[in-house]
Amino acid sequence: MSQKLKAAVVGVGYLGTFHAQKLKAHPAVDLVGVCDFSYEQAKKVAADLQTQAYEKPQDLLKHVDYVHIAASTQSHYDLAALFLENKIPVLVEKPIAATADLAEKLTELSEKNKTLLSVGHIERLNPAFRLLKESTDKIQYLEINRLAPFRTRGSDVSVLHDLTIHDIDLVNWILNSEIVDYQVAGKKIIKPTYDDVSLRLKFASGAQVTINNSRVTPQIIRNYRAVFENKVIFTNTATLESEVLTAESQDPFHKVEKIQLDKVDALALEADRFVQCVLGKQEPLITAVEATKALRQVEQFIAHMDKELS
Template sequence: MTKLRGAVIGVGYLGNFHAQKYKNNPNVELVGVCDHFPAQADKIAADLGVKSFHKPEDLIGQVDLVTIAASTLSHYELAKMFLQNGVHVNVEKPITATVPQAEELVAFAQKNNLKLAVGHIERFNPSVLEVKKHLKNPKVIELNRMATYKTRGADVSVLHDLMIHDIDMLFFLSGSEIESMIGTGSKLVSKELDTASVTFKMKNGVVGIINVSRVSSGMQRSVRVIQEDNTIFALTGTHELEKVEKGNGTPDELVKITKWTVNKEDALQKETDAFIDAVLNNKNPVVTGLDGLKALKAIEDVEKLIEG
């Protein structure tokens, strides 16, 4: 079988990993990497033994699919250029800087039968998938994402940087749309929001609570789900899970607590492989452009709520 030809646009910290994942997939030939900074493109290309490109347009005609891991502000123009030239696109989250840009890309991809996938990597997190398996009739879904401050990513708010992961997970785990929300946030270091706490009422009655901060003393990612007869808690960074339910009624076991772990998996490799599989077998991506648009719309609504 002829291999698909792929490339990564934007090979900074995250894009470098994306390029490595392409190299690991037997169905793709990594044609090259491209970056706004020529020296960075040259360095990563040399490390991976592929060609370096300094202009993304030079890849047209040489690739079947690309991953865009450049700055958010460039997502729209880059994705549009490749889609208009018949190239399937996987773009890092958020899909674009604005909702109208995302709507245009989604409509164009659908009209022209092109795959547009969005890098909401938590959909491939084994802990999140394990929690999903245990859901029956969730009443409350609480998502917490705490990180230490880094200048990388600080050009956008904590909503676009971190909360967008949890918004997508809330849609994924609740299986519903947002009906209403209340929330607040603060700007401690940046010109943009650094913390946010929002409570959502979903249309199916589920209450969603999302707390994010990029000015915490340590890193933590967790999911807690309250159901009729149990509570499930997962540390999604370390893949430790806990289920609390009614015990057998004896004094020794009024409450039954079950703890377990799931195997760590390479979520970025799974994301890359899923995108390649969607192109190869003409399937919908696991996280579609429409999913990315929905998450971005919700983030913009949260931003309007908090900023007033």
């Protein structure tokens, strides 16, 4: 067997710990270490996964072939830049950076040093959304709902940076079209940033998209309704249960087919995809340019809401 790639995870809180677990389990990867702003947390995860804890990300530079960054959003730029400057490939969790301007700087650094940079927009691997991407029929109207109760994790940024950015990236990817008009409304309920938002988007393709995101809804709701010329697909994006209603020319004027999509370990798939990228066998699942575009759009929506509130 060829020599394993040496990898590390920077930021091993809730999500970063899962990243470390996936790398530990990957047959082509040697998890050589984990790093966290809390050295005690790094030592705990390192002990659980039988690897090395590092106190400073700089200490990893001589030991890794690539890294996953899953630290707080505010630190994404500094951490990613550190490794890119040393020509070490980076997979950074979404959003790519705290601001689109910083994201563009990372993109430029990646291109300048000819070093891989990809972003963890993992929902592209969700079979529910791949169903829409692979459809040969044209979407007329799409409604996406991603709602949940409040939790502290992820609340350091707005709901648009935490949840909406997933759905903006998804519709950009699925429709492969540009937004030509939009309406947006949002509320700040618990945090000083937006906790709840509703978007209505119009694309150059003619498709209309509604996105509802909340981190202050009593129940977890994950679904979409996609309307085509002669069919409607309703899918629970968490359970992957899907129903397809197709119009018929005679009574009973429609038929409904129930589909159970196969579940996948999306984070393991994301980790493997980046391994293949580092090995030069595949292209990134999502580029820095695409991730920056989604972040720029989120900032545009926030600026619009701020203006309406002023």
